[in-house]
Amino acid sequence: MAPPPLRSDALRNRQRLLAAAREVFDEQGVTAPLDEIARRAGTGNATMYRHFANRRELALAVYADEVTSLCDHGLALLEAPDAGEALFTWLRAFMRHVATKRELATVENPDPGDAGSELFARWHAQMRGTVAALVERAQQVGAVRPDLDAVDLLLVTSGIAFTGADSGRAEHLLDLVRRGTGHQDGG
Amino acid sequence: MAPPPLRSDALRNRQRLLAAAREVFDEQGVTAPLDEIARRAGTGNATMYRHFANRRELALAVYADEVTSLCDHGLALLEAPDAGEALFTWLRAFMRHVATKRELATVENPDPGDAGSELFARWHAQMRGTVAALVERAQQVGAVRPDLDAVDLLLVTSGIAFTGADSGRAEHLLDLVRRGTGHQDGG
Numbered sequence: 493m494a495p496p497p498l499r500s501d502a503l504r505n506r507q508r509l510l511a512a513a514r515e516v517f518d519e520q521g522v523t524a525p526l527d528e529i530a531r532r533a534g535t536g537n538a539t540m541y542r543h544f545a546n547r548r549e550l551a552l553a554v555y556a557d558e559v560t561s562l563c564d565h566g567l568a569l570l571e572a573p574d575a576g577e578a579l580f581t582w583l584r585a586f587m588r589h590v591a592t593k594r595e596l597a598t599v600e601n602p603d604p605g606d607a608g609s610e611l612f613a614r615w616h617a618q619m620r621g622t623v624a625a626l627v628e629r630a631q632q633v634g635a636v637r638p639d640l641d642a643v644d645l646l647l648v649t650s651g652i653a654f655t656g657a658d659s660g661r662a663e664h665l666l667d668l669v670r671r672g673t674g675h676q677d678g679g
Numbered sequence: 680m681a682p683p684p685l686r687s688d689a690l691r692n693r694q695r696l697l698a699a700a701r702e703v704f705d706e707q708g709v710t711a712p713l714d715e716i717a718r719r720a721g722t723g724n725a726t727m728y729r730h731f732a733n734r735r736e737l738a739l740a741v742y743a744d745e746v747t748s749l750c751d752h753g754l755a756l757l758e759a760p761d762a763g764e765a766l767f768t769w770l771r772a773f774m775r776h777v778a779t780k781r782e783l784a785t786v787e788n789p790d791p792g793d794a795g796s797e798l799f800a801r802w803h804a805q806m807r808g809t810v811a812a813l814v815e816r817a818q819q820v821g822a823v824r825p826d827l828d829a830v831d832l833l834l835v836t837s838g839i840a841f842t843g844a845d846s847g848r849a850e851h852l853l854d855l856v857r858r859g860t861g862h863q864d865g866g
Contacts, residue, residue, distance in 0.1 A: 655835075673855075
């Protein structure tokens with residue numbers, strides 16, 4: 493049986509806690525003191541623990557929220573007038589996500605050799621679905637090569653985030669990759 | 680005063696220890712038992728510790744050796760007939776180096792936020808010098824764009840190695856980047 497829906501004040505608290513957790517994890521890393529999160533959300537620790545039993549649950553909720561935002565952003569970009577620009581706008585957002593949320597993923601999956609948990613597998617599938625739709629649309633208008641593989645593009649973009657380059661440099665590196673995706677440069 | 684040159688049997692032992700250390704670190708990671716390295720080199724532990732006082736010295740020697748090989752390989756490739764192919768042959772070797780030797784670097788520089796030790800700074804400068812020479816030669820024959828930045832190329836290549844893609848997939852991703860480097864694809 494599904495849990496009953498949250499009352500509106502509980503929902504508001506949950507949203508505040510998630511927003512505070514995102515901020516605090518961004519600033520201090522995923523090992524930041526949880527008290528600071530409750531303090532910034534303006535709730536007591538007891539309220540925080542009622543919503544999120546521990547650090548892992550909080551970190552996973554922040555991550556899930558971010559994946560949902562990214563996928564919603566992708567969906568909105570499917571309506572943007574320039575399909576090629578829409579694809580790379582999304583890839584820049586994805587790159588920022590990887591650069592800033594990478595540490596969060598270690599809460600669930602501390603072993604880099606591990607293929608990843610079921611949760612991460614589902615999230616990765618969602619992101620692959622999003623980029624595939626954006627690539628397909630860009631291909632339809634000839635903005636990128638017909639044989640461009642969406643997962644290749646996602647992997648190279650993650651790789652750029654992994655270099656730790658600052659965001660300006662990272663976007664410059666993504667432009668280098670973008671040049672290789674054009675349909676005009678032949679076989 | 681420089682240390683006296685090693686006698687030929689001492690030199691041979693050093694080379695054997697380095698080759699064994701490379702093998703064992705590749706197979707078992709940089710925390711592998713040092714005894715196994717001495718055993719595989721066919722020397723006693725005492726001989727090993729005479730050459731390399733500790734794990735850090737051994738790991739740094741393996742890394743230094745690898746950087747020297749990479750730079751020598753680059754120098755040889757400056758004589759290869761196809762300057763564009765030579766550049767990407769070297770980048771593939773560099774990518775393998777990053778993928779397999781990344782963990783070794785943590786012995787010297789355990790903090791990923793740290794800009795790196797003096798040793799690593801020198802090694803990175805050597806690799807930047809090597810790729811710059813290969814890019815310049817490829818530019819001279821028009822194999823890559825005149826405004827292609829060698830360090831950008833090195834960074835994106837490291838990023839691909841950081842994704843943990845297997846070597847076939849990683850080479851495929853490097854090909855995607857290569858498409859963006861051609862002089863034929865305009866501004």
